[in-house]
Amino acid sequence: MTEFMTTLHLRIYDAVMAFQRAHSRGDEDLCLVQLGEIEDLVEIAARHGVDIDSGYQALEHAA
Secondary structure, three states: OOHHHHHHHHHHHHHHHHHHHHHHHOOHHHHHHHHHHHHHHHHHHHHOOOOOOOOOOHHHHHO
């Protein structure tokens, strides 16, 4: 895995974890911010052909 791919996966993971923490605290504003971050990172991954489908089922359970 390239450094770019590794960094992208780590940023997505961090954003998902931050979203889950905000969600568990009921912080709707922070949830929206984190969802925006996740969407941006997913778009970047798509533009560069980085597969992020595997390992991100946490998104489905957090929403």
